[in-house]
Amino acid sequence: MNRDFSQRQRFSILIKNALLITGIAWRTSAILFLSVIGFSLILSFIPAIQVWVARELINTVIAALDDPDNQSKLILWIGISLGSAVLQAFATLGRQYFMRRFDDMLRLKISMDIMTHAASLDVAMFDSGMFQDTLERARNNIAFRIAHFIDDSLRLLTFILETVAIVGLLVVIQPLIVLVMIGITIPYGIFYWRQGKAAYALEYNRVEKRRWMSYYTSLLLSRESMTEVKLLNLPPHLIQQYECLMHEFINQDRKLYTRRFIGSFVFSITFAIVIFFVMLWIISQVLAGILTVGDIAVYVGAANRLRNNLEQSSQIFTGLLEDVLYAHDLAQFLETKPIMEHEGTQTLTNVQGEIELSNVTFKYPGTEKDVLQNVSLTIKPGEIIAIVGKNGAGKSTLVKLLACLYQPTKGDIRLDGVSMREIELTSIYRQIAFMLQTYNRYEATAAENIAYGDWVKLLTQTDKVRDIAKDVGITDFIDNLPQGYDTQLGRRFGDVDLSGGQWQKLALARAFAREASIVILDEPSSSLDPMAEHQLIEQFRKLRNGRTTIMISHRFSTVKGADRIVVMDEGKIVECGSHSELMSQVGLYAELYELHRQHFDMEE
Numbered sequence: 001m002n003r004d005f006s007q008r009q010r011f012s013i014l015i016k017n018a019l020l021i022t023g024i025a026w027r028t029s030a031i032l033f034l035s036v037i038g039f040s041l042i043l044s045f046i047p048a049i050q051v052w053v054a055r056e057l058i059n060t061v062i063a064a065l066d067d068p069d070n071q072s073k074l075i076l077w078i079g080i081s082l083g084s085a086v087l088q089a090f091a092t093l094g095r096q097y098f099m100r101r102f103d104d105m106l107r108l109k110i111s112m113d114i115m116t117h118a119a120s121l122d123v124a125m126f127d128s129g130m131f132q133d134t135l136e137r138a139r140n141n142i143a144f145r146i147a148h149f150i151d152d153s154l155r156l157l158t159f160i161l162e163t164v165a166i167v168g169l170l171v172v173i174q175p176l177i178v179l180v181m182i183g184i185t186i187p188y189g190i191f192y193w194r195q196g197k198a199a200y201a202l203e204y205n206r207v208e209k210r211r212w213m214s215y216y217t218s219l220l221l222s223r224e225s226m227t228e229v230k231l232l233n234l235p236p237h238l239i240q241q242y243e244c245l246m247h248e249f250i251n252q253d254r255k256l257y258t259r260r261f262i263g264s265f266v267f268s269i270t271f272a273i274v275i276f277f278v279m280l281w282i283i284s285q286v287l288a289g290i291l292t293v294g295d296i297a298v299y300v301g302a303a304n305r306l307r308n309n310l311e312q313s314s315q316i317f318t319g320l321l322e323d324v325l326y327a328h329d330l331a332q333f334l335e336t337k338p339i340m341e342h343e344g345t346q347t348l349t350n351v352q353g354e355i356e357l358s359n360v361t362f363k364y365p366g367t368e369k370d371v372l373q374n375v376s377l378t379i380k381p382g383e384i385i386a387i388v389g390k391n392g393a394g395k396s397t398l399v400k401l402l403a404c405l406y407q408p409t410k411g412d413i414r415l416d417g418v419s420m421r422e423i424e425l426t427s428i429y430r431q432i433a434f435m436l437q438t439y440n441r442y443e444a445t446a447a448e449n450i451a452y453g454d455w456v457k458l459l460t461q462t463d464k465v466r467d468i469a470k471d472v473g474i475t476d477f478i479d480n481l482p483q484g485y486d487t488q489l490g491r492r493f494g495d496v497d498l499s500g501g502q503w504q505k506l507a508l509a510r511a512f513a514r515e516a517s518i519v520i521l522d523e524p525s526s527s528l529d530p531m532a533e534h535q536l537i538e539q540f541r542k543l544r545n546g547r548t549t550i551m552i553s554h555r556f557s558t559v560k561g562a563d564r565i566v567v568m569d570e571g572k573i574v575e576c577g578s579h580s581e582l583m584s585q586v587g588l589y590a591e592l593y594e595l596h597r598q599h600f601d602m603e604e
């Protein structure tokens with residue numbers, strides 16, 4: 001993804017994203033959002049009130065020394081001082097309380113938005129590297145960063161209003177002081193704005209490298225990749241790559257920190273000197289009787305507050321610019337539209353399972369090559385079709401199109417005579433039971449691993465799950481698990497892991513848990529030994545119950561039993577017929593079969 005934006009583009013992205021976040025905040029809970037704003041507003045005026053009260057208190061104490069009548073006025077100011085302290089405590093706690101609640105709601109809302117949107121996207125999206133980038137960034141703790149952005153924005157707003165109120169007080173004492181203050185603040189503000197923008201630009205252009213870093217970390221730390229990484233002794237190489245990128249960031253950051261340190265140091269010293277001279281001037285004015293002693297309190301309180309506000313605001317501002325980047329990622333993610341334009345609305349009932357492909361041509365989104373070319377085939381209801389061919393021939397692609405995970409670039413696929421484009425997607429998926437090469441190993445109980453095939457019905461029907469397990473012939477191994485069907489499988493949350501073959505049988509049970517009219521099996525027996533494979537195929541025949549079956553297999557013992565065998569080569573169907581028909585043709589099938597046989601003879 002191109003992240004080399006001009007300054008102006010970055011600025012408009014910044015504004016757009018700030019607005020986006022405000023929109024999300026509003027939609028999350030307008031009441032909580034407004035409560036936090038309300039308490040922030042109260043807090044922003046309290047310091048100015050307190051500084052003024054301190055002035056009046058001092059002046060009233062001095063007056064009361066000469067004239068006891070002023071004592072009641074003194075009590076009034078003490079009361080106001082106490083009131084403002086109570087109000088401050090209340091507003092601080094109230095803001096905290098509502099901000100925490102708002103923060104929780106916001107995180108929930110953003111996480112839900114991300115998950116719901118991801119679920120609405122099609123599988124084809126996940127092929128795109130650009131989309132993977134966006135997804136990766138959207139997953140990256142984004143809800144937390146956005147909640148942080150809102151908190152910081154409101155704190156910044158509080159500081160700005162507080163500064164305005166305090167400057168207002170100083171105008172009352174002496175407008176010239178304000179001019180002096182503004183004189184030193186403006187260059188500092190400009191300096192920090194530039195610093196913030198530089199940090200933002202740096203971070204903006206680092207995203208690609210950060211992804212590499214997260215990839216290195218995941219290779220090193222994830223269970224799936226760890227074994228091979230360790231055996232290849234890749235950790236030193238990966239750590240070095242990581243370190244190299246990290247050092248690049250550290251060096252860039254060091255320059256930025258140094259500039260920030262020098263700038264802030266110059267500002268603080270200049271501010272302290274200016275404040276000192278203004279203080280001398282105020283004291284001389286008090287001694288001359290032009291200003292009151294209380295004005296010194298106003299001045300000291302206001303000056304300290306101002307310096308503190310400026311420093312804090314500039315820090316918050318830099319953080320805000322970083323957080324806004326995350327909002328950009330979120331916006332980009334939420335704006336992504338599914339690649340597959342599937343607008344079908346028809347729902348299917350009583351599906352027989354007839355499939356008809358007419359002149360289907362397909363290329364993967366974003367690629368140039370037709371991986372399927374003019375494929376035509378009619379599969380009768382209840383037929384068993386085996387697809388064979390060399391690697392890369394297009395077998396899995398064809399099956400993915402049949403399952404409507406992608407749509408043909410040209411041509412059409414019909415299910416019981418209705419074009420799949422016209423059928424509602426969930427209605428198509430409902431009709432398909434599948435076992436893919438890359439089946440999932442759910443970190444769930446054995447029963448749940450089966451029930452997920454039709455979770456709405458089966459999660460609560462344990463008896464039905466047991467029946468399915470019995471049909472698939474896996475009761476023995478499940479009964480031998482420490483807690484039987486309730487054993488938590490997978491090592492992330494439990495202690496029991498299964499062999500590849502056992503996981504595969506569970507996946508098969510899950511496929512049969514679906515009441516679907518079409519069964520798709522992609523290498524169903526790849527992790528099984530020949531004996532287990534034989535059992536599986538026998539079981540499968542019994543269970544199939546007349547469902548249309550399409551399977552991809554490299555094992556000819558499995559393939560031979562199909563009603564028809566479709567032979568694919570370079571994206572085309574080159575042969576089609578029963579085993580004996582194809583053997584007599586002496587074509588690609590016979591050649592592949594002969595190779596397979598020789599291989600097994602050698603093994604024997």
Ligand code: ADP
Nearest residue numbers: 127364367371390391392393394395396397398
């Ligand atoms: P087979 O299952 O016969 O081994 P596939 O259907 O997996 O073959 O692949 C057919 C062709 O499509 C191959 O050239 C492969 O590189 C390409 N291909 C597969 N998946 C994708 C994808 N997601 N994006 C782009 N090209 C792909």
